[in-house]
Amino acid sequence: MQMVGIIIGSFIIVTAFNLFLIPHEVLSSGMSGISMIVGMITPINTGVANLLLNLPLLIIGYKMLGKRFIFNSIFSVFVISLGLYLVPVFPVAKDTILSSIFGGALTGLGVGIVFRSSGSTGGFDIIGMIVSRKKDFPIGVLLSGMNAVVIVISGFLFNWDSALNTLVSIFVTGKVVDAIYTDHVKLTLMIITEKGEEMRNHLVANLYRGLTIMDGVGGYTNGSRKILISVISRYELNEVKSLISEVDPTAFVNITETIEVMGLFHRPSPQ
Template sequence: MAKAHRKLSLLEILKRVVFITIGAILMGVGLELFLVNNSVIDGGITGIAIMVSHLTNLPLGLFILIFNLPFLFIGFKQIGKTFALSTLYGIIVMSVTTQLLHHVHPFTEEKLLAVLFGGILLGAGVGLAIRYGGSLDGTEIVAILVSKKMGMPVGQIIMLVNVFIFSAAGFVFGWDSAMYSMVTYYLATKVIDIVVEGIEESKSVTIISPSYEEISESIMTRLGRSTTYIQARGGYSREETQMVYCVVSRLEVAKLKSIVQEIDPRAFIAIEHVSDVAGGNFAKKDIH
């Protein structure tokens, strides 16, 4: 029998509503007060809405809502009610924000400043929405569903969609604006990563060495990080050994490599990005 989904508590729902609201307002501000009036667009459904709004002189918020509704309906059926409703709420707030700010004079008419600050606001807004269980654009829903059907990575699908959108922007706004839009989108994706994953980026490290016990002890005493032994067997030598596994912050990677190489200069070290760390005893211990 399938396990029932845990219901969100009132506090969790309130927290989700507050942060998705903030995220949607930030995105609306970024669009209307920085990007749209400078002929710079976002990617995804929002980018299409900006171009259609420009060509028809009708409100941007109207098209953002209308163009996203079909994908929200699909998301409701295929991905989940909570995600779809959170996304619908965020898109409504963003649409209303763009409408309220439509006649407000933009903060700057300098395109480079508009790209920088608009991209940061877009990334922060979308990042907050994603972090708290929603989205502000139906492109992610399309990408998730196409990925399930075709086996393509979600990121690759979004990239292909945006290549088409930014190419169309070149014909609508001119190629300078299209290139500025690409820079905005790139900046926004980097800010999204920071907001969703946190500034304190973590790395997982796997170390293979005959001196695994000494290395493990040094990491714990000198870095204050816990380590784990993983049973392994050499593919060539067929000898049983132990791998040392640990998670450190980005700033500690250099020191960890130095510790390992002091003990065994020939040690194998594999370092990978960790998008999130929760539970266990990741918190750093005091070193006396």
């Protein structure tokens, strides 16, 4: 089902790009926006540019992030790149502002579906996740800064109307992604399971974040169990849910919004 979700989400993104955004010189966020710029000012097809620009990041991500997440991201980037290459650029609507809003909404829908399928569309998301794991740096600030660069480049290369429409598109995309996936950057997981040691080993082997483990007693059964607590980014949520289900499908999992994290967000280095 994950592959089906990634294909559907990626196809929706392709539709948004080639039918609404690119015909009006409106850019998307992240590396996709840079790929659009390359496609607009050079003979290189946008799909080819998207694949070439994302490939080095995905290779680095494969070594530093979860392998399943990166594999799904590679698949999504490949589907998007192939779709951008095959689907002709054709303006469905004549109004640039409406195309920016609707294209941004479609992009957000596609990205949200890909996120829910334990993947990403590559690009700046991979950069942000790598930096946030190496440095205690807010990923949202980093992504906003990189997207601001795309907007400024759009203004200088095309015109400032195009840059403002790009800003509208990126804003709408972010809102739709939040509505479909989750609007919290960081989440706290509390996992209550009778398979504490197996769960610990599985999460430590596949998840970059640290874990805190406590002993617990069932209020109804009076049986012993383990309570595992971890803080993750929103991009890791579906992957972590799958990891938990692989060990204990009956585990009780409470997912709550985390307002702020102090100290190390990533896994501490071994002493």
